[in-house]
Every structure is written in structure tokens, then in C-alpha cells.
Amino acid sequence: MSTRVAIYEDVERGEREALEVWEEALAWARESGKSAALTGAGISVESGVPDFRSPQGVWARFPVEEYGTIEAFFVNPPKAWRLYRAIWGDIGGKEPNGAHRALAELERAGRLAGLVTQNIDNLHHAAGSRAVIEIHGDARRLQCVRCGRLEQADPEALLASTEVPHCADCGSPLKPNVVFFGEAVRGFTEIDALLADCELMVVAGTSSSVWPANTLPLTVARAGGRVIEFNLSAERAPEAPALSERTLPDILVLGEAGTTLPAFASALLG
Numbered sequence: 001m002s003t004r005v006a007i008y009e010d011v012e013r014g015e016r017e018a019l020e021v022w023e024e025a026l027a028w029a030r031e032s033g034k035s036a037a038l039t040g041a042g043i044s045v046e047s048g049v050p051d052f053r054s055p056q057g058v059w060a061r062f063p064v065e066e067y068g069t070i071e072a073f074f075v076n077p078p079k080a081w082r083l084y085r086a087i088w089g090d091i092g093g094k095e096p097n098g099a100h101r102a103l104a105e106l107e108r109a110g111r112l113a114g115l116v117t118q119n120i121d122n123l124h125h126a127a128g129s130r131a132v133i134e135i136h137g138d139a140r141r142l143q144c145v146r147c148g149r150l151e152q153a154d155p156e157a158l159l160a161s162t163e164v165p166h167c168a169d170c171g172s173p174l175k176p177n178v179v180f181f182g183e184a185v186r187g188f189t190e191i192d193a194l195l196a197d198c199e200l201m202v203v204a205g206t207s208s209s210v211w212p213a214n215t216l217p218l219t220v221a222r223a224g225g226r227v228i229e230f231n232l233s234a235e236r237a238p239e240a241p242a243l244s245e246r247t248l249p250d251i252l253v254l255g256e257a258g259t260t261l262p263a264f265a266s267a268l269l270g
């Protein structure tokens with residue numbers, strides 16, 4: 001099955017083919033039992049959070065090999081903390097947008113069993129989503145990798161300081177509770193439970209380039225479920241898994257997720 005594409009501007013204009021695809025996506029959502037969502041950086045760009053991988057992103061300023069690995073933290077915590085402060089600088093003071101709110105609304109209405117996000121910016125929680133699996137961790141808390149202690153992060157205080165904070169229990173340097181390169185991605189057990197019997201996966205704001213998130217739509221598709229993607233562009237990152245047809249969404253809605261997802265949610269919820 002190949003991907004059917006609806007450009008959202010055409011849907012708004014009432015263009016027949018685009019409208020047909022849009023209505024079909026809504027029909028799938030109406031008739032699906034369990035639904036889940038997968039989100040990535042693109043959903044937060046509209047809130048002003050730069051994509052880490054973009055030319056303005058932190059990896060352009062702080063090369064991954066030098067700052068973004070767990071080894072970099074172990075070898076030189078004060079240096080790694082330059083990256084961590086830049087991350088809080090990027091996500092601080094940002095508010096959820098319509099896409100985050102639409103997903104929270106779908107969950108409240110019983111239309112979404114949960115969502116998996118690659119983002120660490122807390123905007124899904126801020127929008128009111130509850131069943132959120134943060135596979136790359138979260139920047140709300142600080143983590144002690146030695147004893148496992150977690151504590152709330154106070155970004156303002158952390159940004160104002162040049163010190164590396166230390167664990168109150170064991171004295172080790174703390175890091176953000178974020179998965180850096182070389183650390184294990186989280187949430188597999190919860191993801192398995194979420195995707196079991198999942199009939200519809202809504203993908204928003206991710207080009208499906210990062211393992212393992214890029215395999216989740218495939219998991220749903222292989223089990224006979226449908227995949228609807230909301231994204232700005234149809235491009236796939238070169239490192240995406242082999243572009244067999246089943247890794248592509250069944251329907252792709254092109255437009256800003258902050259516009260398309262709220263429209264979809266309100267059409268679905270009536």
C-alpha cells in the first residue's frame with residue numbers, strides 16, 4: 001500500500017482529492033479501537049524549541065562526540081554542563097502549542113491510549129497529556145547515574161550557576177535526566193504495552209530518522225494497524241530504515257502540526 005497524501009491547505013480549500021484523504025483519515029480514527037501517538041522535535045519547533053539536529057540546534061553548537069555522549073559527562077562534567085545549560089536555555093519558558101493540546105484533548109476524550117515522544121521538553125505534560133512515554137528522558141529532573149537518585153531541576157538556578165550540581169545522597173556529579181549518546185533508550189516495556197492491539201498510530205513532527213522511534217510505526221503496521229502522519233514535509237532522513245512501503249505512513253497530512261492536529265482532533269471529537 002502506498003502513502004496517500006493530503007496537503008492541508010488543499011483540505012481547507014475543499015479540494016476534492018485532499019478532502020477525500022482527510023475524511024478517510026478521520027474515518028480510520030473513528031473506527032479504530034486503540035490508538036497511540038509518536039511525536040518528535042517537529043511538534044515543538046512551533047513552540048520555539050529549536051530541533052537539536054537543525055542548523056541552529058545544540059548539536060551544531062556543541063558537537064555530539066565532544067559534548068553529547070555519556071562518556072563526555074564522565075570524563076569532564078563541567079564541560080558537559082555547557083551543553084546541558086544550552087539545552088535548558090533552548091527549552092526554557094516555552095509553551096505547548098495547538099498540536100500538544102490536541103493530543104492531550106484526544107487522550108482526555110478516550111481517543112488516544114498514550115503517546116511516545118522523543119522530546120525532553122516537557123511540553124506534552126504541560127499541555128495536559130498524562131500517558132507520556134519519554135524515550136529520551138526528560139529535562140524536568142536531574143539524575144545521579146551512580147545511585148539513581150532523581151531530583152527536580154531548577155533551570156533558572158542552574159543557568160545562573162557555573163557549578164556542577166552534586167548528588168545529595170552520594171556526592172557524584174548530576175546530569176539532566178536525559179538520555180545522551182551511549183545511554184539506553186527508555187520505555188520499551190511501556191511501549192510494548194501501548195502498541196499491543198494498537199489499531200492506529202498518529203505520528204507527528206518526526207522524520208522517523210532516529211532509532212528506535214522510527215520502528216514504532218512499522219510495529220503497528222505489521223500488526224495490521226494504520227499509520228497517519230502529520231508533518232511539514234514528506235522528506236525522509238537518509239538514515240531512515242529501508243523505505244519499504246510498510247515503513248511509510250498510510251496517510252500523510254502535510255502542514256504545520258499546530259494547525260493540522262487541532263483541526264483533526266476537533267473534527268474527530270465533534
Ligand code: ZN
Nearest residue numbers: 144147167170
Ligand atoms: Zn547519587
